[in-house]
Amino acid sequence: MRPWLAYQVGAPEDSERSNSADAGRAIIELVVLAVVILIPLIYILISMLRLQATTYAVSQAARDAARLMDNAPSVSAGYDRAMAAAAVALNDQNVPAEGLTVRFVKTGADCRSAAEQVPDLNPGSIFDICVIAQIVLPGVPGFLTGTDNTVTGVFTLHVGDFREPR
Secondary structure, eight states, X not given: OOHHXXXXXXXXXXXXXXXXXXXXXXXXXXXXXXXXXXXXXXXHHHHHHHHHHHHHHHHHHHHHHHHHHHHOSSHHHHHHHHHHHHHHHHHHTTOOOTTOEEEEEOTTOOTTTSOOOOOOOSTTOEEEEEEEEEOOOTTOOHHHHOSOOEEEEEEEEEOOTTSOOO
């Protein structure tokens, strides 16, 4: 008998014994890696998408609020319309409108710390409209994140020069 033939005949038995001891370990490793890596990665991705949706919502809300304020017959009617438009813009992006704040400040001022100014609807007036909304992270209770997790949208309104003074 040839020596290489004996080696080949015995080889499958040896490899079958070594493979049977490792059977199923690859599935366990795959599941562990999926739990350790994939689930946190998906959570981070969802959180980033929530942040992006909230950012887009407040930006659109500030723009819509400014347009409605520019066309309003009075400051109080404009404020009511601006609040309603901001709530609709947030709801369009599935952002809760509970923590919604609409503020009017001088142009270039900080939306959170600057003194609020009464909007002037006379032609040529310029002021900023700030829409502030809270970010809601999925799976995190509100009392853990606090009220500091906010996003601000700002739009500078230049009241139309051809508007009739009111």
